[in-house]
Amino acid sequence: MALLVGSLALLLSGCSAHSLERDLRFGWPTGVTKQAEEMRVLWTWSGVAALIVGAGTWGLIFWACIRYRKKNDELPRQTKYNLPLEIVYSIIPMFIIAGLFYRTVVVENSVDKLTKNPDVRIQVDAFKWNWQFEYHSYKDASGNTVQAVYPGLTNQLAAGASAANNSNGMVPNVKCDEASGNQSYACGSSGGTTDTANSPLYLSTVGSDDEIPVLVLPVGETVRVDEHSADVVHSFWVPEFLFKRDVIPFGTVSTNRDNQFEFTATSTGSFVGRCAELCGTYHSQMNFEVRVVTADVFQKYVAALASIGPDDPARQYKALQQAGMNPVATTTHPFNTSRSGAVTSQNPGAS
């Protein structure tokens, strides 16, 4: 106990309570979102609670060893069934577990929370084996919401006026009008608009064999992700967000069960993203990059995407360049996903 108190006093004398709390990580990795920090706080205080229980347990063990060590051959007094003691050591752990459970639920609910008006709405389309990111809406420099146009889609936000009243922010089931032959994966849960004049068209970017898809997002803004899979179950995972969520395929006509989540990035930078669900041959190569930038750079990027237009295959490269960023992903690189090429190179005996 003296050792623990002494080392705590030493720690406390060198730093403020806040920085001490921040540094007491017990192995928890550094996250870059508000939600990751909430989880870290839960982890820190769970660790402190465990240390207190541990110190008490060690203290009692050592106290018993020293206090009741063998002094002579006389047998000590034998006791059993100490009811008050047994009640105490049953009730205290129950309170500890209830406290841990309560705090876990509070933090989990906060991580899962969907706000009514997120600043940015992204549809993440997963497919074997790459990603497409569609910017459905975002806030412009003066704080007004800009909605991108996805031709042929029902405006689900308008159609589902009740969405605003829906306490958990889920978008109601609205059928997507897109022609079934069009496999652009644009029939997501948040939908687009059909008739907004002067709105940017198809603000999207898609990965290929030569290009890692880069999801550019503004720092400090609430981002809603609507997940959509074109084929099998994938999982959107950004290790530095300390978060992943499965992307479940429900086809292009039933989107109300598509997973949604939100996060608010707190630091700028480039962070690798991966598919975290075994989805087929090239699952391990299904990487992307999240680039968190200032609001100013983000505005430049979406403006560039809009001006370049959806038909230019070098859209992402040019838009990143025009916004003053590195035009290619810096945290990962493209892989050759050609089936025939890969099989040949992996099977040199079959000539």
Ligand SMILES: [Cu+2]
């Ligand atoms: Cu996948």
